[in-house]
Amino acid sequence: MTEKSKGNIKEEAVHAALKLVAERGWEQVSLRDIAGALGIGLGELREYVEDKTDILVALGRMIDRKVLEAVGEGDSESSPRDRLFDVLMERYEALNDYREGICAVLDSFLCDPKQAVIGLPHLARSMSWMLEAAGIGTEGVKGAVKVAGLTAIYLKVLKAWKEDESADLSKTMAALDGALGHADRMAGVLGL
Numbered sequence: 001m002t003e004k005s006k007g008n009i010k011e012e013a014v015h016a017a018l019k020l021v022a023e024r025g026w027e028q029v030s031l032r033d034i035a036g037a038l039g040i041g042l043g044e045l046r047e048y049v050e051d052k053t054d055i056l057v058a059l060g061r062m063i064d065r066k067v068l069e070a071v072g073e074g075d076s077e078s079s080p081r082d083r084l085f086d087v088l089m090e091r092y093e094a095l096n097d098y099r100e101g102i103c104a105v106l107d108s109f110l111c112d113p114k115q116a117v118i119g120l121p122h123l124a125r126s127m128s129w130m131l132e133a134a135g136i137g138t139e140g141v142k143g144a145v146k147v148a149g150l151t152a153i154y155l156k157v158l159k160a161w162k163e164d165e166s167a168d169l170s171k172t173m174a175a176l177d178g179a180l181g182h183a184d185r186m187a188g189v190l191g192l
Contacts, residue, residue: 009038009040009044009045009047009048010048010049010058011058011062012038013034013038013045013048013049013055013058014055014058014059014062016034016037016038017029017034017037017052017055017101018059018098018100018101018102018105019037019101020033020034020037021101021104021105021108022100022101022103022104025104025107025108026052026104026105026107026108026112026115027108027111027112029052031045031049031051031052034049034055053115053118053119056105056119056122057119057122059098059102060122060123060125060126061126063091063094063095063126064126064129064130066094067087067090067091067094067130067133068129068133070090070094071086071087071090071133076135080134080135080136081180081184083133083134083135083136084130084131084134084136084150084180085176085177085180086134087130087133087134088130088153088154088157088176089169089172089173089176091130091154092157092158092161092169092172092176093169095161096169103162106158106162120151123151123154123155124147124148124151127147127150127151127154128143128147130150130154131143131146131147131150149183149186150183153176153179153180153183156175156179157172157175157176157179159175160172160174160175160176161175
């Protein structure tokens, strides 16, 4: 295996896992299956992947990087809400590249909610990056409330994204717009 492929093994593991998950479901895919799909041994996979949850964390980081690169500095003239809308829509669009696998993982969370709970701190970290990309500070107690609130919004709209098969993600956009509008009103009431 070349140095270049060694550097990409974790990303390749994510792709292999999502392909297998789309076919079989999250619960039915083992680390051995992922190693086999990559053509490597389980011991070598262990050098790059802690466990199956680590694969989801790596997927989250891949999505974060893709979104952050796409939005760049953003439009500082727009309102924070508009910038956040743009950042999150970029994220939902990035998820489309892995739609079948992600939907299969989300379906598995219904049977094993513990996996969703384990993933929450990682998702909150991603949402912190999304706020930063939108130019919204995450410092202090107010920042923690913003991260928690955005995590809740993201999860709520993720349900709409999962059902939205339109090319323009119009149902997702409508759900996000409504959720951000509600959050704006709540933030005003709470003085955030």
